[in-house]
Amino acid sequence: MAQEKHIVVCGGGIVGLCTAHYLAREGFAVTVVERNAEGADSCAQGSAGYVSPSHVEPISAPGMVWQGLKWMLSSRSPFYVQPRLDPALLRWGWLFARHCTPEHRLRAAPVLAQHCLESRRLFAELAEKTGNSFEFQQQGLFNLCKTPESVAKYERGLAALANSVGVEAKILTPKQVAELEPGARMDIAGAVYFPIDAHISPRKFMPALVALLKQQRVKFHWGTSVLGWRSEGGRVTGLATSAGEIVADEYVLATGSWASDTLRGLGLGLPMQAGKGYSLTIERPRFRLKKPMILSERRVAVTPMGDTLRFGGTMEISGHSDNGRPERIEQIVAAAQFYFPDMRPEDFAGIKPWFGYRPVSPDGMPYIGRFARQANLTAACGHAMLGITLAPVTGRVVAELLTGRKPSVDLSLMSPDRFA
Numbered sequence: 001m002a003q004e005k006h007i008v009v010c011g012g013g014i015v016g017l018c019t020a021h022y023l024a025r026e027g028f029a030v031t032v033v034e035r036n037a038e039g040a041d042s043c044a045q046g047s048a049g050y051v052s053p054s055h056v057e058p059i060s061a062p063g064m065v066w067q068g069l070k071w072m073l074s075s076r077s078p079f080y081v082q083p084r085l086d087p088a089l090l091r092w093g094w095l096f097a098r099h100c101t102p103e104h105r106l107r108a109a110p111v112l113a114q115h116c117l118e119s120r121r122l123f124a125e126l127a128e129k130t131g132n133s134f135e136f137q138q139q140g141l142f143n144l145c146k147t148p149e150s151v152a153k154y155e156r157g158l159a160a161l162a163n164s165v166g167v168e169a170k171i172l173t174p175k176q177v178a179e180l181e182p183g184a185r186m187d188i189a190g191a192v193y194f195p196i197d198a199h200i201s202p203r204k205f206m207p208a209l210v211a212l213l214k215q216q217r218v219k220f221h222w223g224t225s226v227l228g229w230r231s232e233g234g235r236v237t238g239l240a241t242s243a244g245e246i247v248a249d250e251y252v253l254a255t256g257s258w259a260s261d262t263l264r265g266l267g268l269g270l271p272m273q274a275g276k277g278y279s280l281t282i283e284r285p286r287f288r289l290k291k292p293m294i295l296s297e298r299r300v301a302v303t304p305m306g307d308t309l310r311f312g313g314t315m316e317i318s319g320h321s322d323n324g325r326p327e328r329i330e331q332i333v334a335a336a337q338f339y340f341p342d343m344r345p346e347d348f349a350g351i352k353p354w355f356g357y358r359p360v361s362p363d364g365m366p367y368i369g370r371f372a373r374q375a376n377l378t379a380a381c382g383h384a385m386l387g388i389t390l391a392p393v394t395g396r397v398v399a400e401l402l403t404g405r406k407p408s409v410d411l412s413l414m415s416p417d418r419f420a
C-alpha cells in the first residue's frame with residue numbers, strides 16, 4: 001500500500017480532484033496545482049450534475065456533421081461552432097467529422113457504458129464515505145420528446161443503443177411520465193426513461209471532495225498556474241509554475257479545456273476545443289421536480305438540486321471567450337416554456353446566467369493514459385459532456401496505471417496519442 005512516489009496533478013477541477021483522491025488512496029504523495037483560488041468556479045460547478053450511464057452515444061454521432069452545419073447558421077441553435085480561421089479548430093473539425101460514423105458510435109457505446117456504470121458505482125461509494133453531503137440520488141433520467149416522430153427516433157436510436165450495451169431504457173407515454181414525475185405539467189408526446197441514471201449537486205460535491213483530500217493529506221497549490229515543463233530523455237523532469245518549479249515522479253494533466261495549451265513546449269498535441277455551456281438556477285422554483293430530464297429536441301437539461309431547479313444547455317465552440325451570448329440564455333428559457341406550459345419568463349427573472357467550458361475531444365472520448373513520448377505524464381482530460389459522470393472512474397483508472405496494475409476498464413479508445 002505505501003508508495004514512495006510523489007505525483008503532481010495539474011488542474012483542480014472535478015477530474016483532477018477525483019484523480020488526486022484515488023492516487024492518495026493508493027498511498028502516493030499527491031500535490032494538486034490549480035490556478036484558481038480554493039472554492040472558485042470550475043466547469044463542474046454550474047453543470048447539470050448528471051451521473052448518466054444513459055449517455056452512451058459520443059458527441060461525434062452519425063448525422064452530427066449535417067446537423068452541425070445547419071445549426072452553425074444560427075447562434076440560437078443547441079450546437080454552435082463560431083466560424084474562425086484557426087488551424088487547431090479546422091483540424092479538430094476535420095477529426096470530428098471523421099468520427100461521426102455508425103462504426104465509431106458502435107465502438108464507443110460499450111466502452112462509455114462500462115466507464116459510466118462503474119463511475120456511478122464509485123459515486124455511491126463516495127456518497128457513503130462522505131455522508132452524501134452532495135445529494136447523490138438515483139432518480140433516473142427522462143429524455144422528454146415533443147413529437148411522436150421524436151419518440152420513434154429515440155426508440156430506434158439512443159434507447160436501442162443503450163439497451164444493447166446493458167443500460168436499460170424504456171419508452172414511456174406522457175401518462176406514465178406524469179405518474180413518475182407529478183411535479184409539473186408537461187406538454188410532451190412521450191419520453192425515454194433511464195432508471196439507472198443518477199445526479200448530484202456539484203456545488204456541494206466539490207467542497208466535499210476537497211475536504212476528503214485534506215483528510216488524505218493531499219497538498220494544494222491554489223492560485224498557482226502551470227507555466228511550462230522541463231523534460232529530458234522522454235520524461236518530464238520538472239513543472240514550471242507561477243510559484244516556482246515543482247519536481248515529482250509522475251505528472252497528471254487534468255486542466256480540462258485548457259489541456260492542449262498546458263502542454264505547450266512539450267511537443268505533444270492534444271486536439272481539444274472548449275465547448276461553452278450555460279445554466280440558470282432557480283433558487284425557489286414554483287415546481288418541485290424529483291427527476292432530472294432532458295428536453296430532447298432543444299438539448300436542455302433540467303435538474304432538481306436540493307431546493308433549487310437548474311436548466312442548462314447549449315454547446316458553443318467559440319474558444320475561451322469570456323462573454324456570454326444572451327440569445328443562448330433566451331433559448332434555454334424558451335425551451336423550458338415549450339415543455340412546461342406553466343412556466344413563465346418571470347420564473348427566470350433576475351437570475352445570473354452561469355457558463356463554463358467543457359473539454360471536448362473530436363471523437364467525444366476522453367484522453368486517459370500515459371503519453372508515449374513523455375513516459376511519466378498521464379492525461380486525464382477531454383470528457384466533454386461526461387466530466388461529472390466519469391470523474392471517479394477516470395481517477396481510479398489513472399491510479400491503477402500509476403501503480404502499474406492492469407486497468408479495470410477498457411482504455412483502448414482513450415489513448416492521448418490517438419491523433420498524434
Ligand SMILES: Cc1cc2nc3c(=O)[nH]c(=O)nc-3n(C[C@H](O)[C@H](O)[C@H](O)COP(=O)(O)OP(=O)(O)OC[C@H]3O[C@@H](n4cnc5c(N)ncnc54)[C@H](O)[C@@H]3O)c2cc1C
Nearest residue numbers: 011013014015043044048049050226256277386387388389
Ligand atoms: C452547462 C453544462 C452542463 C454540464 N452537465 C454535465 C452533466 O450533467 N454531467 C456530466 O457528466 N458532465 C456535465 N458537464 C460537463 C462537465 O462539467 C465537464 O466535463 C467537467 O466539469 C470537466 O472537468 P475537468 O476537471 O476536466 O475540467 P475543469 O473543470 O475545466 O477543470 C480544469 C481545471 O484546470 C485548471 N487549469 C487550467 N489551466 C491551468 C494551468 N495552466 N495551471 C493550473 N491550473 C489550470 C482550471 O482552472 C480548472 O479548474 C456539463 C458542462 C456544462 C458546461
